[in-house]
Amino acid sequence: MASSQNRSDRLYALMEILKDGGLHRAEDLAAAMQVSLRTIYRDMQTLANSGVAIEGERGTGYRAKAVLTLPPLNLTEEELEALHIGLEVVGAGMEGPLREAAESLSAKIDAVLPEEIGGVSRGFGFAAYPFAETTQALQYLEPLREAIRARQKLRITSTDQVARDVRPLKLDYWGRVWTLGVWDETLGGFAKIRVDQIAELTVLPSLFVEEPGKSLKDFLAQT
Structure with missing residues (x-):
């Protein structure tokens, strides 16, 4: 039986697939995740129960989208x-x-x-x-926002004790999960980091400037 952490990773991966707004057949999702159809059906129910915007049903396919407005108020x-x-x-x-x-x-x-x-x-x-544990990520949201605005380099240590130095580019919130888009200086490429999997955040003394191939525009072009 897969561990709860593996299941959490799979559900996050499913959210990444579904949030493009397209219709995805359960059979294709099962093949992509290398699990059974029954597991995909259970995962869709789990996502829906957690408040993720899942649309669709067995036999037709699934899609998801984040809610951004609530009438009569327009919310950012x-x-x-x-x-x-x-x-x-x-x-x-x-x-x-x-x-x-x-x-x-x-x-x-x-x-x-x-x-x-x-x-x-x-x-x-x-x-x-x-996704109940995502509340643990709240402590990092404001420091990450400040680092993005200031173009401040960070050292991020994940819950599996892997440390990497990054340039924070974009903080996203979708379907209960916060992710940080970065240029990873340790690995030499773009990456997405789940904020709920950050164990330690250190502000480094150096700032960064926009460079071709490492900018937010380049990051968005690859995602």
Whole structure:
């Protein structure tokens, strides 16, 4: 039986595939992940239960997209992220009236979503396994944002104790998972780092300047 960490990695890989907005057959996903159809069906249900915007069903295929607006308010990506973070924190660490209030707020958000994406935010503020641990990433979000703005080099040590020096380029939030796009100076290439898998973050004394082949524009062209 695969470990929970392996399952978490597989679910993240599925999210990366699905978020292109295209329709993906379960058979193709199973082949890409080298698992059974039954496992893919279970994974899709797990993603949906965790609040990821999954559309589709067995026999037709699956797609996913992130929700970025809530009528009558128009929310920026950062505003939606802040709302998600607040509900995540309350859901993970509170009991009693505050948790009940967060559940009520989650239900109200669900009720005003556009009809064409109805239901995609079910359980909006409360992440189910295996993404409940993503709340551990909250401590790194602001330092990462500051490093991106300042073009500050970082040394990132992952939970498997691998350290690498990087140029932070882009912080993304999608479907419960934060990722950091970087130019990895240790490996000499672009990479995506899951923020919830950062064990230690060190700000290095040097800044970086934009260089051909290592810029955000180059990163986006390759992803």
